[in-house]
Amino acid sequence: MELQEYLKNVAQEIDLMIIRYFGHPYGPLQEASAHLLSAGGKRLRPAVCLLAxxxxxxxxxxxxxxxxxxxxxxxxxxxxxxxIMDRDAERRGVPTVHTLWDEPTAILAGDVLYARAFEFLCRTPAPDSARVRAVSLLADTCNDICEGQHLDMSFELRDDVTEVEYLDVVRMKTGALYAASAAIGAIMAGAKPMHADALFQFGMSAGIAFQIQDDLIDLMVPSSVSGKDRASDIRQGKQTLVSIKAREAGVDLAPYRKALTDAEVDALIARLEAAGVLAEVREIAGNILDHGRSTLALLPGSDERRLLFELGEFFVTRGS
Amino acid sequence: MELQEYLKNVAQEIDLMIIRYFGHPYGPLQEASAHLLSAGGKRLRPAVCLLAxxxxxxxxxxxxxxxxxxxxxxxxxxxxxxxIMDRDAERRGVPTVHTLWDEPTAILAGDVLYARAFEFLCRTPAPDSARVRAVSLLADTCNDICEGQHLDMSFELRDDVTEVEYLDVVRMKTGALYAASAAIGAIMAGAKPMHADALFQFGMSAGIAFQIQDDLIDLMVPSSVSGKDRASDIRQGKQTLVSIKAREAGVDLAPYRKALTDAEVDALIARLEAAGVLAEVREIAGNILDHGRSTLALLPGSDERRLLFELGEFFVTRGS
Incomplete structure (x- = not known):
């Protein structure tokens, strides 16, 4: 099967499960919990879990x-x-939960999904030992995600974030959940520890590479294509691998902290390309991904191993 | 052992575990997570769990x-x-987390403790089947607590909440976690389903009675004794069993939605006593507790069964 067809099938399957379990909310809080969940999404973490x-x-x-x-x-x-924390009004083309309801409801709506995630792990037909390992890993992962988000917010007050610090945040905010997705799929399927570890490592690397590519997409893809606000990271002075490498290369991004036309963004991209910044960012993402993909060699050959390999490639090429 | 001595020992033991696991925070978010946890508390839910x-x-x-x-x-x-939701500035004699840090940090600090609770369940030395049942029950309980809090907030806009609605909220907001505390203690100790169910029912009833008594304490205990803002529920027009039964008895509490002197509160108490309101509230709490305590008879006799029985009594007599 082709990767894109596989991803489409998984997204449909997950969408159907969401309709089954969250499509008939019995009150306003359950409705708020279901809102963003039902607004679509690529369902990439489930895909990684099922492929693993x-x-x-x-x-x-x-x-x-x-x-x-x-x-x-x-x-x-x-x-x-x-x-809530970022005061964002829109996500996936729909108003955010705290905008449509209110902040207390949004806090609780998140808390409800948090609980139900552990419920669904316990419902997965697998040996109890696998379920306990999965719960334990997911709990650790949630702790990491919170740490990552908190560190990321602390970066807003700084303009001297290093590559190591940035990668540490990305590891926690994005890598950890992809790593858990792959490892939990493996654990529930009865994987040997060596195979579960290899898939954890693959998910971690792919997730980090995914986030670096996300930063590039923000800059590179015209609003007319992405439907998103272009170069918002640059405008907000956000610390990303692009801004860190630009600083190292002596490209001052401070003058770009304002509303930018597509022509201005294109000129900036040309400057960053000329300074070797974008090539370096792409190389870092590629190296991290390659490291993760090399661990897949520990698994026996299969269509799914190939699809995971291709999914990694997709993570660092999408949007370009 | 006497109940109060037992409770004191448990509180010390839990405090020591908190120091061991949360006493050396490695960053600001872990510090924020540990803040309220380390500010003391009666540790009644752990006591119920250990007694069970x-x-x-x-x-x-x-x-x-x-x-x-x-x-x-x-x-x-x-x-x-x-x-955060109630915009409270103080709790357990210390500033609340969102006051001392900020709201995003407080949201994340809560999310961290949420994750670590599941981690500690997975660390409990017990058969995997027991751990999975405990995780599943705790996840359901968290869902109930969120529902209860959301419903409770919706009551703020109403003055026609019924006894049934009130008890439903208390069951979810307070009863569910006491029920889970007793049942999880029982499950981890290898209880037969009949015994775990009995302890769940005891915890539920005791928790509901606990909350009703909490409402009475708010009204009855002078600020000089409780250290709390007296009659704050009445002043804020909160829907409690006291306000519901007052309405049913034709006592209008609307004139009391203002700052009240101790003399004014005492006069209100006298009116509510004369109208039979407080006796009725106490009777409801007592009946609910008795129902829960009767299920303890399903367990073999033991010191701990006696202490649970006495703990229920303590729940509805404390503060009076």
Whole structure:
């Protein structure tokens, strides 16, 4: 199967589970919890989870589906709480939960999805020992995500964030949940520790590379294509690998902390290309991804291992 | 052992665990998570958990301690998030987390304790099947607590809340976590389903009675004794069993929605006593407690069963 077809199928499957379990909310809080979850999304973490399960044991992804949903629930819970903290009004083309309801409801709506994620892990047909390992790993991951978000917010007050600090935040904010997605799929499918560890490492690297590419997309893709506010990171003075490498190369981004036309952004991109900044950022993402993909060689060959490999490639090429 | 001595010992034990696991925060977010946790508290939910474990199997409370801590972590997480929603500046004699740090940090500090509660359940030395049941029950409980808090907030806009609606909120906001505390202690100690169910029912009833007594304490205990703002529920027009029964008895509380002197509160208490309101509230709490305590008879006799029975009594007599 082709990767894009596989991803489309997984997204449909997860969407159907969301309709089944969250499509008939029995009150305003459950409605608020379901709102962002039902607004679409690429469902990439569930895809990683299901691919990892089948890469370990062909056919196990059917049973592992509730765990895959759990990972999407955790992702959505963090988005709802992040949107409150960042005061964002829109996400996935719909108003954010705290905008449509209010802040207390949004805090609780996130807390509800948090709880239900653990519920779905416990519902996954797998040996109890696997479920306990999965719960424990997911709890650790949530702790990491919170740490990452808190550190990331502390960066807003600084303009001297280093590459190491940036990568540490990305590891916690984005890498950890992809790592958990792959490892939980593997664990629930009965993986040997060596295989679960390899998939954890793959998910971590792919997730970090994914986030670096996200920063590039913010800069590179015209608003007309992405539907997003272009170069918002630069305008807000956000610390990303692009801004860190620009600083190292002596490109001052301070004059760009304002509303920018597409022509101005294009000129900035040309400057960053000329200074070697974008090539360096792409190289770092590529190296991190390659490190993760090399661990996939520890797994037996399968269609799903190939698809994971391709998914990594997709993570660092999408939007370009 | 006497109940008060037992409670004091448990509080010390939990305080020591908190110092061990949360006393050396490695960053500002962990510090914010530890803040309210380290500010003291009666540790009643851990006490219920440990008593339930020993009532099922003498000596098992030693192993069940991490689960008892998990229940205190969940309780504290809900307090941190509730304080944000209610805009409360002080709790347990210290500034609330969002006051001392900021709101985003407080949201994340709660989320961290939430995660760590599940981590401690997974660390509890018990069969994996027991841990999975405990995780599943705690997840359901968190969902209930969120529902209860959301419903409770919706009551602020109403003055026609019924006794049934009030008890439903109290069941979710307070009863559910006491029920889970008792049941998780029992499950981790290897209880038969019948005994775990009995302890769940006891915890639920005791928790509901506890909350009703809390409402009475707010009204009855002079500020000089409680250290709290007296009759704050009445002043804020909060829907409690006292206000519901006052309405049913034709006592209009609207004139009391203002700052009240101790003399004015005493006069109101006399009116409510004369109208039979307080007696009715006490009777309802007593009946609910008795129902829960009767299920304890399903357990074999033990010191711990007696202490649970006495703890229920303490719940409805404290502060009077």
């Amino acid at each position: 399960a089948d890469a370990v044991k062909k056919g196990s992804s059917f049973d592992v589906a509730p765990a895959a949903l759990a990972l999407e629930l955790i992702h959505t819970f963090t988005l709802i709480h992040d949107d | 474990a020993d009532a099922v199997k003498k000596g098992s409370s030693f192993d069940v301690a991490p689960a008892a801590l998990a229940l205190e972590l969940i309780h504290t997480f809900t307090l941190i998030h509730d304080d």
